[in-house]
Amino acid sequence: MEIHRAGSRPSQRPNPDYFxxxxxxxxxxxxQDPSRVNAVIVTFEPGARTAWHMHPLGQTIHILSGLCLAQRAGGPVEELRPGDTCRFAPGEKHWHGAAPEVGMAHLAIQEAVDGSAADWLEQVSDADYAGRRAAQGA
Known part of the structure; x- marks a missing residue:
């Protein structure tokens, strides 16, 4: 058994090329071998977001607080709220982050392949970030 006490591991700032x-x-x-699972709580200030990226084995995000915006390539911008869970398929190009006026935190779960859990691509343009939002209620 391995226990990590709250506050025992420092917060990290991610690579600014990817956010x-x-x-x-x-x-x-x-x-840790043989497992490939990584989990992290990611907190975004209002307007903060990831770059476009893909995960070789997919990714699940579970919204903990705030308002999340997420988009897969070619689709509308989706709004996700606390308690919502979103699964991105393996190799699905996507981004996610906070709404312009509201911060957001989510739990991100993904598996690493050969030590890498994500393939990072270009930054999300302001036009994509402000793009058409999907109709809610589904």
């Missing part, structure tokens, strides 16, 4: 705005990451679980 826009102020973002903090708090590790929950790091993969």
């Amino acid at each position: 826009t705005g102020a973002v903090r990451m708090d590790p929950i679980a790091s993969s």
Whole structure:
């Protein structure tokens, strides 16, 4: 058994090449052989977001607080609220982050392949970020 007490692991600032705005990451679980699972709580200030990216084995995010915006390539911007869970398929190009006026925190769960859990792409343009939002209620 391995216990990590609250506050025993420092928050991390992610690579700024992969994010826009102020973002903090708090590790929950790091993969250790034979496991490939990584979990992290990611906190986004209003307007902060990831770059476009993909995960070789997919990713699940569970919204903990605030208002999340997420988009897969070619689709509308989706609004996700606390308690919502979103699964991105393996290789699905997407981004996610906070709404312009509201911060957001989510739990991100993904698996690493050969030590990498994500393939990072270009930054999300302001036009994509402000794009058409999906009709809610589904």
